[in-house]
Amino acid sequence: MTGGRTRRRGDELVRAIHDAALAEVAQVGVARLTMEGIARRAATAKTSLYRRWSSPLDLVLDALYHAHPVERPSPGTDRLRDDLIASLRQLLDWAVSPAGAATSAIMNDPQRDPEVVNNLFTRVFDARGGTFTGTVLRHYRDHGRIRPELVTPLVMDIGEAMVSKHLMDKGTVPTEAELADIVDQVILPAVGHGH
Structure with missing residues (x-):
């Protein structure tokens, strides 16, 4: 890949998504939490999130579990x-x-x-x-x-x-x-x- 930035995969991508989910819910709250907002913050495709988590709340709970x-x-x-x-x-x-x-x-x-x-x-x-x-x-x-x-x-x-x-x-x-x-x-x- 050219241009300097390499594609994140595996644990590195999951950590970035977890970090983004925690930051997003802290900023916007549960009611306004969306997969789009988390994906944008994590700089990844929304489809990457839906492959692993069923909802934004499911993703946040998984992130909290791993951070606890x-x-x-x-x-x-x-x-x-x-x-x-x-x-x-x-x-x-x-x-x-x-x-x-x-x-x-x-x-x-x-x-x-x-x-x-x-x-x-x-x-x-x-x-x-x-x-x-x-x-x-x-x-x-x-x-x-x-x-x-x-x-x-x-x-x-x-x-x-x-x-x-x-x-x-x-x-x-x-x-x-x-x-x-x-x-x-x-x-x-x-x-x-x-x-």
């Missing part, structure tokens, strides 16, 4: 506090990423469709292990370090809820000390590891 980080707790299950703090830090990193912006656009859509939100949870969050701190808590529960009855859905959401509240109330990203306070004062006592 999975917390990897310490193998030795002896660093619960550190692993919880690391999971909240990972949450913050994700929140300011293109995937976080796309998720925010879906969740904050004025005409929020319950089916879209349900698909986001089942096809992305649940499929990738659930909440950030939930992954850590389940790991420690499964290794006998936390009593199983204490790892409830509510407890698994506490860290994320506290970080969200901080962001809304203060308009700033929590510091390392504030993340540690969330872990020490809220999550650890909830799972029987308080001071």
Whole structure:
């Protein structure tokens, strides 16, 4: 091929399409999301998208699935506090990423469709292990370090809820000390590891 630009294929093309889908939904929202807009942003043919995804939403959910980080707790299950703090830090990193912006656009859509939100949870969050701190808590529960009855859905959401509240109330990203306070004062006592 002449002219300098080579044709993208395989994983490189999929990454470009995923990036375009996340940027497009973050900018235009779910209601105005189209295959045409994603294809234009990805600089590829619309037919390339339809070969793999059935709809713009299907494409966005696939992009979010691949962009969603999975917390990897310490193998030795002896660093619960550190692993919880690391999971909240990972949450913050994700929140300011293109995937976080796309998720925010879906969740904050004025005409929020319950089916879209349900698909986001089942096809992305649940499929990738659930909440950030939930992954850590389940790991420690499964290794006998936390009593199983204490790892409830509510407890698994506490860290994320506290970080969200901080962001809304203060308009700033929590510091390392504030993340540690969330872990020490809220999550650890909830799972029987308080001071």
